[in-house]
Amino acid sequence: MPDSLVTLAELTALIRHRRSIKPQDLDPAREVSAELVTELIENATWAPNHGLTEPWRFHVFQGEVRKELVSLMQQTYREVTPPAEFREDKLEKIGTNPLLAPVVIACVMERRGGAKIPAIEEMEAVACALQNLMLSATAAGLGSYWSSPPLLEGASFREFLKVGGEDRCVGLIYLGWPREGLKWPRSVRQPVASKIEWRATAHA
Ligand SMILES: Cc1cc2nc3c(=O)[nH]c(=O)nc-3n(C[C@H](O)[C@H](O)[C@H](O)COP(=O)(O)O)c2cc1C
Secondary structure, eight states, rough: SOOOOSSSHHHHHHHHHHOOOGGGGGGTTTTHHHHHHHHHHHHHSSOOOOOOOOOOEEEETTHHHHHHHHHHHHHHHHHHSSSGGGHHHHHHHHHHHHSSSEEEEEEEEEOSSGSSSOOOHHHHHHHHHHHHHHHHHHHTEEEEEEOOGGGGGGGHHHHHHHHTTOOOOOOEEEEEEOOTTOOOOOOOOOGGGGGGGOOOOOOO
């Protein structure tokens, strides 16, 4: 058994290479196999979760059924958006994004721990799972993107996914192969020193 399966340098490279790749930057015509999607989701389920409640459910939309997803998203956008904030261009984008990505996964936090596990901890576990999923997608060469529009909280959308009273759809993960010629986006983070407060005691 090796000391580690991947080197820290390899893991660092993967983590820093992952970027949000928006649906317009994916190849809509290139399918992602069900086997690969299953493997990504299985990796998601290996995330830490308090009490092993595994508080997640993944609704995978591929092919024609994405049109149903689009229609529910547009309907819910109309329902939840105050008239002053309603935007036709946003409605249109909601209508096209899921059709540009060959796979859309609606990720739901399902409370399973009863009163013993606080809801926030179930949410935290799902966030860990989705990071696993996106890093796995990156390792496979896929683009991924986590979207969390307010409509996910709308009654019609919740009903569509059968989201229970205390449960939440935490996001849509868009997945697909990057379109030909895509310039991989760059991102930045603040210098890590600005995020650390060392509380170490100097040894005498
Ligand atoms: C919980 C969560 C929700 C997000 N929701 C959205 C969203 O609704 N729209 C969006 O454009 N990006 C969303 N993102 C993606 C972030 O905008 C993105 O991660 C950030 O810009 C950093 O870029 P990077 O992922 O390429 O490092 C979300 C990310 C997280 C973790």
